[in-house]
Amino acid sequence: MLNPQLLRSDLEATAEKLAHRGYPLDIEKWQQLETSRKAIQIETEALQNKRTTISKSIGQAKAKGEDIQPLLDEVAQIGETLEHSKSQLKDILLQMEQVTLYTPNLADESVPLGKDEADNVEVRVCGIPKVFDFEVKNHVQLGEKQLGLDAESAANLSGSRFTLLTGEVAQMHRALSQFMLDMHTQKHGYKEFYVPYMVNAQTMQGSGQLPKFADDAFITEDDRYLIPTAEVPLTNLVADSIIEEQDLPIKMTAHTPCFRREAGSYGKDTKGMIRQHQFDKVEMVQIVHPENSFQALEEMTSHAEAILQALDLPYKVIVLCTGDMGFSATKTYDLEVWVPGENTYREISSCSNCTDFQARRMQARFRSPDVKKPQLVHTLNGSGLAVGRTLIAVMENHQNTDGSISVPPALQPYMGGKTQIN
């Protein structure tokens, strides 16, 4: 949620910034709502005050044995007006909430203006794609023979957009997530978490997945949601809480499966395991002091990069333009890994600073000794990394002429010392 003050004191500039994000705000309607809200809220509270005051004096009069009938008559008149006023206010607040809950975060000044992914800006390129002296295979081709990547069986079990891994490929998939977790906990200072894979609606709303993106998530019969990312449970751990300033930053990591409907992406990435209904991801989340969030974003991005570097995978870092950023983000870096089989870079991580947007929805605050009032924290999240896509990248980048795959040295300890799978 945006700071409601912005929509009052700086409506036009805010609307313009929202327009950059592809979100049209109906200024006139909003102003109308705001004007009536103010009038009706003041009226309602005044009436309520009057009623409370009279009710209290009824109590006192009764205690003294006085006649309370005149007071009862007086308060009876308030009743109806108050009911009316209350329901009007409720209605207006509901309408305003519908607007605020659906309004995205504002982009940071440093974010390039743009409409869609074509306007994203490359920040740096790291590593050089290997030159192969044979015809490179993509991961589907690599996996379908002796290596264990079985789309057909998965389709028989579950339908499209699922993958079945077997043997050494399955082992490598497991090894990757272990490796990533160890890196983040041992070298980058994150605490490891094991979290629920199903959460309630309130939790989904806290981090911004609901109400706007309800169609993207799987919902269970008892109204729980399968997490689309560990960001959801991790970030919401600080919901409705007041943290001591000295306890910031809080750095958390978790390895979980992620579940996404992928509604609206029919026909996109249907081959292979790029876009799946279920995929594993190691997620990083930071809860930080507002002054430090942009620095934390740089650090978190470098933590994700460290994994790619350790696995000897070429990648580039791009900053998403205003039109391509996610709902809750104020600035996002995407990491794109080199995928030789497609002769292109593909997204493998997304690191975002959400500033106080999620914190306001969740009421996640901290208390500083110098400031009396609790202040909103800033939240960040980043993939470190998407495990399935990392597996693809390792397979394709470290493939050999004979179709075998070299295990990157950093990963070998996690695979019983194996240097190659075939």
Place this chain on the structure above:
RNA sequence: GGUGAGGUGGCUGAGUGGUUGAAGGCGCACGCCUGGAAAGUGUGUAUACGUUAAUAGCGUAUCGAGGGUUCGAAUCCCUCUCUCACCGCCA
């Protein structure tokens, strides 16, 4: 799934219809006391929203959540939810 007992402020713990946002205690903050500390003692100590230049006042809301009864609800009624205990089932 069944039965029972419960959810009150940072914590603990009173409170079954009337100045109760909420006693007492602990903790915390500031002061007094002290050579210094402890003990003792005094004062203060929730959050959100609105109004406002204001983190000053003032107002509204909040005792798990949502409804209801009432002039008035932490207190009465209904629904949901979570916790605990026992039974059943189960990795």
